[in-house]
Amino acid sequence: MSTRTVTAHDKSFPPALHGSDITALDTPLGELATPLLVLDGPAMAHNLQVMADWSAARGLELMPHGKTTMAPVLWHRQLEAGATGITVATGWQADVALRAGVPTVQIANMSLDPALLRTVAAHLADHPEQELVLWADSLDAVRLMEAALPAGARIGVLVELGATAGRTGARDEQVAMQIAHAVAESDRLVLRGVSGYEGALGHDRSEEALQAVRTYCARLAALGQEVAPLVDGPAWITAGGSAYPDLVADAIARIEGTRAILRSGAYIVHDSVFYRGISPLDRDRGLAERDALLPAMRAHARVISQPEPGLALLDAGKRDVPYDEGLPVPLGVAASLGGEERAFPEEACAEITALNDQHAFLRWQGEAPVAIGDVVTLGLSHPCTAFDKWRLIPIVDADGIVREAVVTLF
Numbered sequence: 001m002s003t004r005t006v007t008a009h010d011k012s013f014p015p016a017l018h019g020s021d022i023t024a025l026d027t028p029l030g031e032l033a034t035p036l037l038v039l040d041g042p043a044m045a046h047n048l049q050v051m052a053d054w055s056a057a058r059g060l061e062l063m064p065h066g067k068t069t070m071a072p073v074l075w076h077r078q079l080e081a082g083a084t085g086i087t088v089a090t091g092w093q094a095d096v097a098l099r100a101g102v103p104t105v106q107i108a109n110m111s112l113d114p115a116l117l118r119t120v121a122a123h124l125a126d127h128p129e130q131e132l133v134l135w136a137d138s139l140d141a142v143r144l145m146e147a148a149l150p151a152g153a154r155i156g157v158l159v160e161l162g163a164t165a166g167r168t169g170a171r172d173e174q175v176a177m178q179i180a181h182a183v184a185e186s187d188r189l190v191l192r193g194v195s196g197y198e199g200a201l202g203h204d205r206s207e208e209a210l211q212a213v214r215t216y217c218a219r220l221a222a223l224g225q226e227v228a229p230l231v232d233g234p235a236w237i238t239a240g241g242s243a244y245p246d247l248v249a250d251a252i253a254r255i256e257g258t259r260a261i262l263r264s265g266a267y268i269v270h271d272s273v274f275y276r277g278i279s280p281l282d283r284d285r286g287l288a289e290r291d292a293l294l295p296a297m298r299a300h301a302r303v304i305s306q307p308e309p310g311l312a313l314l315d316a317g318k319r320d321v322p323y324d325e326g327l328p329v330p331l332g333v334a335a336s337l338g339g340e341e342r343a344f345p346e347e348a349c350a351e352i353t354a355l356n357d358q359h360a361f362l363r364w365q366g367e368a369p370v371a372i373g374d375v376v377t378l379g380l381s382h383p384c385t386a387f388d389k390w391r392l393i394p395i396v397d398a399d400g401i402v403r404e405a406v407v408t409l410f
Helices: 041-059 072-080 091-099 116-124 139-150 173-184 207-230 245-254 275-279
Strands: 036-041 085-086 103-109 131-136 155-160 188-195 235-240 257-260 297-308 311-314 329-334 351-355 360-363 373-380 392-396 401-407
Touching: 036 041, 041 072, 041 392, 072 085, 072 257, 072 401, 085 091, 091 103, 091 116, 091 131, 116 155, 116 173, 131 139, 131 235, 139 155, 139 173, 139 188, 155 173, 173 207, 173 329, 188 207, 207 235, 207 245, 207 257, 235 245, 245 257, 329 351
Parallel strands: 036 392, 085 103, 103 131, 131 155, 155 188, 188 235, 235 257
Antiparallel strands: 036 297, 297 311, 297 373, 311 360, 329 373, 351 360, 392 401
16 A cells, blocks of 8 residues: 655645655644644543443443544544444445445445445455445335345345434334335345434433433334344444433443444544533543543634734634534634643633634634734534544644644545
8 A cells, every 4th residue: 555645735734744654744733834633642542442441331332433534544543442343424435444444334324326335245245354234214225225236245234213303214113123124034135233313312411302312212222122033143223423322321232132332433532612512421521531531633723813902813714623513612822833832811701703714703802812923722613524624634742743644535
C-alpha cells in the first residue's frame, strides 16, 4: 500500500509538510495554519479504554458507528480496543470498510442499490473471513435485495423495529415477524436478528425522552427474543447511538441466546456541546475522570477583525466546524497557534453567536478578551459533522506536537 503524504490540497497543512508521510510528521502545532480541526491523541486513547471497559462491564459488544469519522485508521484502533465490528450507514461506506479489512461490517440502514449489493456480495465471495449485515424494515426491501443478489450470497439481515415519530423501521411487531420469516426462508439472505435506533425518540434527558427510549428498547428486546428461534446461532439485538447507551444496556444486555450490540460512534472524540449535555458517560455527571469520556476534538480559529465593540470575527465558519447540534464554544485564547493559552474571563460571557461560511462571530461583554491575530480554541459539537469537513486531520500529543494525521473518506 502506498504511503499517504501531505499535499497542497490538505487544508491548513503548510508547504513545509507537503510530501511528508502522515504517520511521521513530528511538527509543532504552531507550524500549521488556521482554521484548524485537531484531534487530541491522549484523550482519544482514554476514550477508547473508557468505552471498552463500560461496554464489557454491562455485557455489551461494541460495533461503533464508523460513519462518525470515516477514518479507517481510527476504526482499526476501535477494533484493537475490543470492538467486534464497525457500523456504517450506506452501501458505499460498507464497501470502504470491507476493503479496509474490517472483519464484520453492519449497515445500520436499508441498502437497496442493486449495483452496490452485487459489489459487496462479490467482495464477500472472495473474502470468506469477512461478513456484512444490513437492515430491512419491509417485505419490499427483502424482495429488492433478493432480486439484486445471486443465489448463495451470504448477506446478513437484521429486522429493523421502528416507532411512531421515529425514523425508519417496521412500526409494529407483526410486520417485523413477517420480515423475519421472509429473510429466514431466503436462499441468498441470512437472518441475523433485530435492530433499531432509539436516538430519534429523544433529544435530551428529560423524563419524557427517557421514558420514550426505555419503552422502545423494551420492545426491541422482546422482538429479539421472538426472532431468536429463527436465527442460526445467537441472535443479534443491536441499538444505540451515543446519547442513551445506558438505557440500551439496561434493556438488551445478557439475554440468553442473543448478542447485545451497541453502535455508539461519537465516543472516540466525544464533544463539548451536544454529547457533553446528554451522554451518561460525561464527566459533568459526577464521574471520576478515569470513567468519563473527554472531549478529544477542538478547532483553532484566528481573530481577523474587530469591527465594533464587543465583536470579533474569526477565520473559521460552516465549512470548517459543525453547527447542526450547537455552535462552537470558546474555550481559551492564545497569542499564537500552539502558544500559551489563557481562559476567557467569566465576566466577559464570551460566546460564538453565529457562523457564516468562513467566519465565526465571537461576542463578549465589557473589555475585549482578544486582539487581532490571537488564536481562539473552540470546543465543538457533533463529531459526525466535524470530520466530514476535513480530508486530513492532525493528531496532537500532550506536548503540542503533531505526530500523525488521519485521513477521512467521505
